[in-house]
Amino acid sequence: MIKFLNHNFIYLSCICFIGIFFITYTYADINKLTIDPPPASATDTDSIIDPTINYHSYFNTNIKLSDPISIMYLSWGNPQLDPFSPLSQINNLYEQPSNVALALSSDALFYPNPFSLKTDTPQIGFKTTKDVDSQSIEIQIFDMRGLQVFQAYFQDNIIGNTYNKFDFSESTFGKSIPNLSSGVYLFLILSDGIEEKILGKGKFSIKP
């Protein structure tokens, strides 16, 4: 009796093994894992990074660096996370553009300060949390009596999370800078949208 059971067990085991082998062989092409060949050079990342996307704009700077993070190694080369992939929600390392509030992530500063409109080439520099289209950011300048002496929109696109410098000139604002008397001026940087929002403010002084 025991001999009979042993034979049957061996027989059934063989049938199962052959069956599994047959099934996996049949569907191997469907479930086959493939490995992409490495890029031609270590710096060749064209297949990974879309040049039309500013990945820096969507990087969440509020994460705690002390927390462990998980990185999905998807391919050869440097590990990259695609901000448009559901996997990017891991650790909230990236935020969707619509979730990023537009703000200045650095002080808006004029350089040099003080400056002369006749002899210097002043610039204004600041960093925004995300990309901003042209003519969406406004500057308003006020003299010492609270009168608005200048108002204009930045004519160029503003790249998010990158320090942007703009000449304080007609080329930046699409209108000429008035001949301002010496003194102190206050300025506001505003976003233009459904609800106008003050992004930043500052001061500069002009010498003749």
Place this chain on the structure above:
Amino acid sequence: MSLINTIVVMILILTHVIYANNFSSISDLGASAQAISLGNIQGASRSADAIFSNPAGLYKVRNYSVSLFQATVMNEINYLNMSLCKRTKYGNIGVGYYSASVGDIPFTAIDPDTAEFIVQDMYSYKNQVAKIAYQTKISRRFHLGINYTKYKISFHDITASGYGFDIGILKIFRYFTLSTFLQNVNQGSINYQSSSDSDYTATEKIPLSISSSLRISIADFILYPQIKLYDNNFLPSFGINYNPRFIPFLKFNAGYRQLLDYAYQKHDKASFGLDLKLSSIVFHYAYERSDYTLADHTSYFSFTYNFKFNNSKSTGLIGSSSSALLLLPFLYVLTL
């Protein structure tokens, strides 16, 4: 009347030699809350702050008059005005000081590592105007005032100074009073220097400003129409003062004015305020809207105090110990 003709001819001559310049004086804000609430009419004041509007208006000062004015514009720029006037047997002598100061202005540099602009230091800005005034009467209804004005500006490594002269007349007619004020008749300039760059020098011309206003009393109202010529721009103003008979210690003011900003562009402003008279002290308040979104309401406060010192009567400039009240600021202005 020949004097008025002479002055009118002088005005016409001066208007043809106006410089194309761009200096903006801080005192154009207004000498007091009362002046601002009346649309900055430059012939309305009869107390010490008339030094900044029309020194001929000092004729009403009988002994001493003190005016103080303070305002903070856009939560950043502090204005202060102090004026003192004393009657002497030679005429009225006045001293006035006006300042605008701003702190925490960033001095910027470029970060060598990131190429970003960074704040290297903070500096402050101070603009001071000091005036010495003299007023005398030509006749009982005709008064003349003159000013010597000193300008001083300092910020970061820049210092600047300049001076000017003003003339004001006030002619009282039967139904109205005519006031004319010529500011900076010498058309002086402000000269800038740098303590860190010996090659840096710059000049800004101070434009001639001419304003003419009327004071017309009708029942409980006083009307102040004014026209001002500033750097070839005609700037009208209008003020109304209402003093109800049933509350004689309270006056209500309203005003409209056109003024030039620091880019010499015209703006329209409306204002209102009130004067509260308690014995010889008068408190003034003025309200004005501002273009600045973060602080679009501006309130101005000032007061004037007319008083006697030791029951003194008119004395010489150095006629009594009380004159030290005037001499100290007088000397300060000269050394500014």
